[in-house]
Amino acid sequence: xxxxxxxxxxxxxxxxxxxxxxxxxxxxxxxxxxxxxxxxxxxxxxxxxxxxxxxxxxxxxxxxxxxxxxxxxxxxxxxxxxxxxxxxxxxxxxxxxxxxxxxxxxxxxxxxxxxxxxxxxxxxxxxxxxxxxxxxxxxxxxxxxxxxxxxxxxxxxxxxxxxxxxxxxxxxxxxxxxxxxxxxxxxxxxxxxxxxxxxxxxxxxxxxxxxxxxxxxxxxxxxxxxxxxxxxxxxxxxxxxxxxxxxxxxxxxxxxxxxxxxxxxxxxxxxxxxxxxxxxxxx
Amino acid sequence: xxxxxxxxxxxxxxxxxxxxxxxxxxxxxxxxxxxxxxxxxxxxxxxxxxxxxxxxxxxxxxxxxxxxxxxxxxxxxxxxxxxxxxxxxxxxxxxxxxxxxxxxxxxxxxxxxxxxxxxxxxxxxxxxxxxxxxxxxxxxxxxxxxxxxxxxxxxxxxxxxxxxxxxxxxxxxxxxxxxxxxxxxxxxxxxxxxxxxxxxxxxxxxxxxxxxxxxxxxxxxxxxxxxxxxxxxxxxxxxxxxxxxxxxxxxxxxxxxxxxxxxxxxxxxxxxxxxxxxxxxxx
Numbered sequence: 001x002x003x004x005x006x007x008x009x010x011x012x013x014x015x016x017x018x019x020x021x022x023x024x025x026x027x028x029x030x031x032x033x034x035x036x037x038x039x040x041x042x043x044x045x046x047x048x049x050x051x052x053x054x055x056x057x058x059x060x061x062x063x064x065x066x067x068x069x070x071x072x073x074x075x076x077x078x079x080x081x082x083x084x085x086x087x088x089x090x091x092x093x094x095x096x097x098x099x100x101x102x103x104x105x106x107x108x109x110x111x112x113x114x115x116x117x118x119x120x121x122x123x124x125x126x127x128x129x130x131x132x133x134x135x136x137x138x139x140x141x142x143x144x145x146x147x148x149x150x151x152x153x154x155x156x157x158x159x160x161x162x163x164x165x166x167x168x169x170x171x172x173x174x175x176x177x178x179x180x181x182x183x184x185x186x187x188x189x190x191x192x193x194x195x196x197x198x199x200x201x202x203x204x205x206x207x208x209x210x211x212x213x214x215x216x217x218x219x220x221x222x223x224x225x226x227x228x229x230x231x232x233x234x235x236x237x238x239x240x241x242x243x244x245x246x247x248x249x250x251x252x253x254x255x256x257x258x259x260x261x262x263x264x265x266x267x268x269x270x271x272x273x274x275x276x277x278x279x280x281x282x283x
Numbered sequence: 284x285x286x287x288x289x290x291x292x293x294x295x296x297x298x299x300x301x302x303x304x305x306x307x308x309x310x311x312x313x314x315x316x317x318x319x320x321x322x323x324x325x326x327x328x329x330x331x332x333x334x335x336x337x338x339x340x341x342x343x344x345x346x347x348x349x350x351x352x353x354x355x356x357x358x359x360x361x362x363x364x365x366x367x368x369x370x371x372x373x374x375x376x377x378x379x380x381x382x383x384x385x386x387x388x389x390x391x392x393x394x395x396x397x398x399x400x401x402x403x404x405x406x407x408x409x410x411x412x413x414x415x416x417x418x419x420x421x422x423x424x425x426x427x428x429x430x431x432x433x434x435x436x437x438x439x440x441x442x443x444x445x446x447x448x449x450x451x452x453x454x455x456x457x458x459x460x461x462x463x464x465x466x467x468x469x470x471x472x473x474x475x476x477x478x479x480x481x482x483x484x485x486x487x488x489x490x491x492x493x494x495x496x497x498x499x500x501x502x503x504x505x506x507x508x509x510x511x512x513x514x515x516x517x518x519x520x521x522x523x524x525x526x527x528x529x530x531x532x533x534x535x536x537x538x539x540x541x542x543x544x545x546x547x548x549x550x551x552x553x554x555x556x557x558x559x560x561x562x563x564x565x566x
Contacts, residue, residue: 011452106535108398109416109450115391133392141424141452167392169294169424252389 005087007094010101011142017093018056018143026053030145030172032136035059036076037085040180040188044149045089047177056143057086058095060102065131076193095143102138111137116159116253120267121278124243132157133164140170148172153179153187155267155280159253179279181207187279199272205237206279210245210266214283217264223247223256227266234270243269243276247283256283288370290377293384294425300376301339301426309336313428313455315419318342319359320368323463323471327432328372330460339426340369341378343385348414359476378426385421394420399442399536403550404561407526415440416447423453431455436462436470438550438563442536462562464490470562482555488520489562493528493549497566500547506530506539510549517553526552526559530566
């Protein structure tokens with residue numbers, strides 16, 4: 001049994017709380033989420049707690065990173081459940097602004113990330129990383145944390161956010177945390193809640209296929225051949241569509257060139273019905 | 284006779300200096316400039332010194348806000364002269380990064396301001412406010428000042444920067460300072476150095492024409508009629524081209540609607556040969 005966790009709804013309330021911690025000399029971590037928290041998120045919070053005295057978790061579902069046809073309206077929301085989980089693991093503060101506090105009337109600024117933001121997810125969700133970069137920049141300047149923790153599950157997002165922080169000289173460090181998986185290998189994701197039992201049975205193939213591709217590339221297979229093999233495995237298992245399987249430079253996300261000794265990453269996105277899953281793994 | 288002013292060339296050096304001031308409880312002001320300092324800039328620095336214990340002046344000539352055909356290469360530069368002036372008026376630190384420190388290899392992030400950034404200057408310099416917003420965001424996160432002081436001479440820029448700071452929750456206040464003018468009314472500008480003696484004689488008409496328009500609008504004239512009259516006066520005086528004379532809402536820069544009681548602003552841009560001058564005034 002633990003108590004409750006305080007929730008702030010305004011930037012001024014947030015800053016007052018952080019200011020009090022700073023006055024006491026305490027370090028501050030931010031874990032940006034869109035709520036609907038699962039064990040993957042809680043792992044990020046635990047990592048944040050190891051690194052800083054205070055942990056803020058944001059649970060804002062950011063409309064700017066959804067296209068009109070995407071699942072903003074049906075995206076899972078369970079604030080009461082989220083708050084109970086966060087209280088249990090000792091989160092210090094929940095940042096839960098409404099849409100008007102985050103994007104007030106007259107809001108007119110977009111951040112357009114290039115580099116690692118190009119291709120992969122952007123080929124299928126062209127609006128996505130602009131929305132992510134804009135809200136992350138805002139979250140960082142609202143909280144001004146020492147670190148922010150992001151999951152490697154959204155690996156391209158992690159690369160984009162690292163670039164954003166470097167390019168805009170935002171005064172924090174980005175910490176990436178390994179993907180948390182179900183026992184059968186499926187990466188934890190709020191969107192897994194959309195899966196039917198039959199789709200849930202098929203879903204772990206995404207992980208298996210990219211793990212096979214990573215092993216093949218590590219053993220000297222050509223990246224494109226390994227990626228094509230993985231695409232076939234994913235479709236054969238019953239996925240309805242493969243958006244991409246790609247082997248990329250793990251830092252810049254540029255197309256992989258073998259023999260350079262630079263770390264590589266296999267990234268994939270595929271659909272089961274209307275549910276789109278992504279995953280990635282080191283090669 | 285005064286001593287010299289310290290110049291820092293790296294973000295880490297800048298942050299170390301600011302951190303020492305913060306540890307001593309001192310407030311910090313930033314005055315962003317592109318060097319080539321004249322009395323207008325020095326007025327901004329004096330205002331900054333009245334408001335904060337410490338003043339940083341940046342003198343980075345930002346390539347991102349010049350188009351390829353514009354005057355980046357011939358933009359006036361006189362760092363030794365700038366440093367002497369800044370030492371004389373008690374500037375605490377000059378922030379003078381080189382291009383590689385400001386835009387390191389792989390730089391891939393653009394800020395796209397909307398709202399007040401639309402129209403006026405953007406119709407003639409479409410790249411301009413994106414470059415301004417990106418570098419200002421960087422300057423603000425590099426220095427993290429309490430305030431930043433901008434001249435009203437670049438009035439649309441002032442509106443864009445205010446919106447940028449609000450939209451991205453940048454933790455500082457923007458202070459606008461009145462335009463400093465020569466005895467004949469010409470707004471001080473680094474680009475006045477380009478004018479021939481004959482052009483310099485004609486130049487003050489820009490101010491006179493918009494002052495006439497502002498007086499007419501204040502007396503009940505229709506904004507569009509007053510603006511058209513001003514365009515005629517500017518051309519009649521010998522300007523080669525009028526880019527615009529517009530009466531706008533002083534806060535949002537939306538087209539003026541009379542009878543609302545909201546403050547208005549007359550803004551203009553016009554060319555003498557290759558030299559483009561801008562000016563504005565409250566109506």
